[in-house]
Each structure stands twice: as C-alpha cells, then as structure tokens.
Amino acid sequence: MPKRERNKFVKRGQVLDILIEDYAFGGKGIGRIRNEKGEFVIFVPNTLPGQFVKAQVKKSSKSYAECKLLEVLEPSEDEVEMPFQTIPGAPYINLPIDKQHEYKIKSTFELFKRIGKVTDIASKFDELVSSPNTFHYRNKMEYGFSAIGYDHEKKTDVDEFTLGFKKRGTWWCGDNLNKDSGLFDAEVENQLREIRKYCEATELQPWHAPKKEGFFRYLVVRKSYETNKLLFNLVTTSHDLPQFNLNNFADFLVQLFGNRVAGLLHTINDEIGDRTIATTGSIQLVYGEDKIVEELLGLNFEISMKSFFQTNPKCAEKLYAKVIDYALEQKDAVDNSVVLDLFCGTGTIGQILASKAQNTQIVGVDIVASAIEDAKENAKRNDIKGLKFYAADVGKFLNEHPKYTNKLGTIILDPARAGISPKTLKKIINLNAKRLVYVSCNPATQARDTEQLIQAGYHLKKISLVDQFPHTAHIETVVLFDKK
Numbered sequence: 001m002p003k004r005e006r007n008k009f010v011k012r013g014q015v016l017d018i019l020i021e022d023y024a025f026g027g028k029g030i031g032r033i034r035n036e037k038g039e040f041v042i043f044v045p046n047t048l049p050g051q052f053v054k055a056q057v058k059k060s061s062k063s064y065a066e067c068k069l070l071e072v073l074e075p076s077e078d079e080v081e082m083p084f085q086t087i088p089g090a091p092y093i094n095l096p097i098d099k100q101h102e103y104k105i106k107s108t109f110e111l112f113k114r115i116g117k118v119t120d121i122a123s124k125f126d127e128l129v130s131s132p133n134t135f136h137y138r139n140k141m142e143y144g145f146s147a148i149g150y151d152h153e154k155k156t157d158v159d160e161f162t163l164g165f166k167k168r169g170t171w172w173c174g175d176n177l178n179k180d181s182g183l184f185d186a187e188v189e190n191q192l193r194e195i196r197k198y199c200e201a202t203e204l205q206p207w208h209a210p211k212k213e214g215f216f217r218y219l220v221v222r223k224s225y226e227t228n229k230l231l232f233n234l235v236t237t238s239h240d241l242p243q244f245n246l247n248n249f250a251d252f253l254v255q256l257f258g259n260r261v262a263g264l265l266h267t268i269n270d271e272i273g274d275r276t277i278a279t280t281g282s283i284q285l286v287y288g289e290d291k292i293v294e295e296l297l298g299l300n301f302e303i304s305m306k307s308f309f310q311t312n313p314k315c316a317e318k319l320y321a322k323v324i325d326y327a328l329e330q331k332d333a334v335d336n337s338v339v340l341d342l343f344c345g346t347g348t349i350g351q352i353l354a355s356k357a358q359n360t361q362i363v364g365v366d367i368v369a370s371a372i373e374d375a376k377e378n379a380k381r382n383d384i385k386g387l388k389f390y391a392a393d394v395g396k397f398l399n400e401h402p403k404y405t406n407k408l409g410t411i412i413l414d415p416a417r418a419g420i421s422p423k424t425l426k427k428i429i430n431l432n433a434k435r436l437v438y439v440s441c442n443p444a445t446q447a448r449d450t451e452q453l454i455q456a457g458y459h460l461k462k463i464s465l466v467d468q469f470p471h472t473a474h475i476e477t478v479v480l481f482d483k484k
C-alpha cells in the first residue's frame with residue numbers, strides 16, 4: 001500500500017489560534033497557515049471572517065485540515081453586542097442580518113457551481129426572502145438535561161445539574177440556559193432556570209452522557225404563533241418514574257405559563273442513544289391536549305409532537321408562497337391534473353396549492369405515519385378536496401404506482417437534509433414530469449441532485465433563497481426545474 005502523504009503543517013489533536021479569513025458553505029470559516037513550506041487551509045465550522053479563534057485539528061490531509069471550534073478569542077469587527085445568551089445553535093447572532101445574507105448567497109452560489117456544475121447560477125437568482133421575525137422565530141426547542149456542566153471562569157467541567165444545550169463542541173457536557181437565546185419564546189427561556197430548579201429539587205438525576213444513566217433527559221417545547229400556546233414533552237427514563245409526579249409537574253408548568261400551556265406529554269426513553277424520541281418506549285398525555293394548531297396562509301394545521309413542521313412558521317408562509325408562485329407560474333401544468341407532493345410532511349404545500357389551483361388532484365407521500373395522519377386531518381379541517389395522502393417511502397411508493405409516468409405536469413419535492421437517494425431520484429426522473437419545484441433545507445444535497453437532473457434533461461430555471469434560520473449557517477432554497 002502506498003504511504004499516505006502527511007502534511008507538514010499540523011497534527012491531529014493540535015490546538016491552533018487562528019484568524020478566519022473567508023466563509024465557505026455551511027458556516028465553515030476558512031483560515032490559512034502560511035510559512036516557508038507554503039500555504040495550508042484550515043476549516044473551522046461556525047466561525048466568521050474577522051474572528052480570531054481557538055480550534056482543534058480533527059482531520060487533516062495534504063492540503064487542508066478540518067478543525068473543531070473551541071473558543072472565539074476575538075470577535076469580528078462586523079459583530080455587535082446582543083442582549084441574548086449566546087448558544088451553539090446561533091453562532092452568527094451578533095452579525096447584522098444583511099451581512100449574514102451576503103455570506104449565505106455567496107456560499108450557496110459557490111456550491112451550485114462546484115457540486116451542481118451550474119456555472120451561471122447567479123443569472124438564475126430570483127431573490128433572497130428574509131425571515132419576517134429576525135429574532136424569536138422558532139416554534140420548537142429541545143432542551144437537554146445533563147449531570148455534567150461547565151465552569152466558564154475556571155474553564156473546566158464540573159458535576160452540576162444543567163438544563164439547556166450541549167456546550168459547544170462536546171457531547172458529554174451541558175450548559176445552562178439562563179435567559180432568552182433570541183431564537184425561541186422569550187418567556188419560556190427566561191423561566192427555564194425555574195424548571196431546572198424544580199427538577200433538581202426532586203433529587204432525581206439528570207442524564208449522565210458518559211455513564212449513560214440518569215432520569216431527566218429532555219424537555220421539548222412546541223409553540224403555536226397563531227394561538228401563542230405551548231406544548232411540552234418531558235423525556236425521562238423509566239427507572240425512577242414512580243418517584244416523579246407528572247401531574248404536579250404539569251401544575252407547575254401551568255403556574256409558570258398559565259393558560260399558554262396547551263398540554264404536557266411524557267416520553268419514556270430508556271435507550272442509550274442521545275435522542276429525544278426513542279424507537280422503543282412510550283409517549284403518554286399527562287395534561288391538556290397532545291397537539292397544537294398553527295395557521296399558515298389562512299389554513300389551519302394541527303401538529304402533533306412527532307410530526308415534522310417547519311420550525312419558522314412565519315417565514316414558512318413566505319417559503320410556501322414562493323413554492324406556489326413557481327408551481328403556478330405555468331398554471332396549465334397544475335390545473336386539471338395530478339401533482340405529486342413528495343416528502344410532504346403534514347401536507348402543508350399540497351393543501352395550499354390545492355386551495356389555489358383549479359381541479360387539481362394532489363398526492364402527498366411521506367414516510368412518517370403520524371405526519372400523514374395529521375395531513376389527512378388537516379385537509380378535512382380546511383375542507384380541501386382532491387387530496388390523497390400515503391404513508392410510504394417515496395421510492396417504494398413510486399414502484400407501486402407506475403401509473404403516474406408521463407402523466408404529470410408538476411412535482412413538488414421537499415426532502416430532508418440528506419436529499420433524495422440516487423435510486424429514488426432516478427424513479428422521479430423516470431416519471432418525466434414537465435416541471436419540478438424542489439425545496440431544500442440543505443443546498444449541498446440539492447446541488448448534488450441538480451447535476452443528475454440537468455444530465456437527465458432538466459433545466460434550472462430559477463432559484464430563491466429563503467432565510468428560514470437566521471443566525472445559523474442554514475438556508476432554505478427553492479429551485480424551479482423545467483424541461484422542453
């Protein structure tokens with residue numbers, strides 16, 4: 001075997017203090033080491049040009065190294081003070097939103113050029129749609145309990161009952177959220193320390209990630225912007241459950257948030273994997289209702305805890321408006337025909353499209369059975385006819401329904417972050433629809449699929465960026481493909 005060539009600049013595990021000079025897609029800051037041996041590139045996720053950071057080398061090759069951010073030593077000149085507690089989930093909160101947009105546009109274009117081979121992507125750019133709320137835009141948060149905390153002054157791990165988010169760059173260490181992070185509901189986050197104190201006073205243990213034991217695991221909160229209600233889900237192990245009174249906890253939440261509390265669910269998760277929802281285990285309603293209602297573009301959607309729902313509903317309205325705009329740009333490819341809404345979640349896009357089109361039959365497909373149940377209920381609720389929903393894997397569904405081949409004007413695609421699997425994409429291409437409206441929360445996988453679609457005869461007609469996730473590296477894209 002040939003010996004792998006090592007670089008002469010850094011070693012795995014080495015800690016570097018480095019200036020970030022550039023920005024690559026996905027929030028990867030780029031630093032450079034220059035010396036007599038030449039130039040070497042350092043990628044540090046969640047950083048910005050102008051920041052001076054401490055980072056640790058995780059992987060290195062001949063010409064570049066991937067690092068983990070340990071600490072921002074000096075902010076960039078572009079950053080401004082904010083009244084929020086900084087959390088790892090919002091690394092750009094101190095950067096003015098216009099500057100965030102500038103980086104997102106530039107890096108998404110780079111991606112479509114490099115991965116999608118669309119060299120003239122800038123000429124296809126329609127617009128960047130801003131989030132109506134720059135702050136407090138999320139409708140769901142997952143706060144984790146941890147038995148290991150972090151002393152920021154002494155810069156060391158400590159035994160502590162915490163409730164908040166993981167300390168940046170660790171899987172074992174929690175960090176208390178003591179006040180509003182600027183992303184979710186300010187009242188919930190300003191009261192989170194009270195919830196922590198309540199749980200700590202029970203003397204039951206928070207989750208200890210290295211030991212994989214403990215009682216309290218997660219507190220998940222969902223919010224409706226339409227009703228201002230809150231739905232809570234407490235996730236614990238079953239071990240000490242007889243010692244914890246769930247009804248008293250529900251009363252405590254009502255004491256804190258009054259009639260904003262729509263309900264409390266309790267999930268048992270005895271699995272060692274660090275997730276909120278276990279594949280085994282149970283979920284039961286403790287208090288109130290198990291769903292909340294959200295309104296989007298005049299339609300009502302009932303959402304259960306497990307179903308996917310856009311995390312920024314006010315911006316999702318703008319996203320959906322853009323999707324509908326692209327779909328209805330050629331109305332004869334939608335009216336009086338069948339439209340597939342693939343990866344449809346709770347069926348939002350299909351329902352909005354059906355309410356605006358003429359005599360269109362929408363067929364929605366999603367792998368999560370509870371999302372499809374919600375979709376069916378929502379269609380009834382909104383009194384929208386002409387919709388069919390199937391709980392299935394998209395690839396399998398297309399195998400079992402060959403009747404759509406050569407019959408479709410428009411397909412809506414909105415896959416999860418992993419994008420569309422190559423086999424399923426082939427099946428979608430074989431349907432030979434005239435137009436595709438492809439929504440993505442991960443332009444990297446969308447750019448990969450774009451190359452396949454273009455090779456199959458599709459033409460990238462336009463692209464919009466929707467800033468669904470301010471202060472993060474994420475961006476949502478809507479691309480319209482058509483074919484002659």
Ligand SMILES: C[S@@+](CC[C@H](N)C(=O)[O-])C[C@H]1O[C@@H](n2cnc3c(N)ncnc32)[C@H](O)[C@@H]1O
Nearest residue numbers: 308343344345366367368392393394414415416
């Ligand atoms: C980004 S969400 C889209 C949801 C929806 N369009 C909306 O706006 O609410 C992606 C959806 O893809 C679904 N999904 C993931 N893999 C799938 C598969 N192989 N087949 C069908 N659906 C899948 C997920 O359950 C999720 O609801």
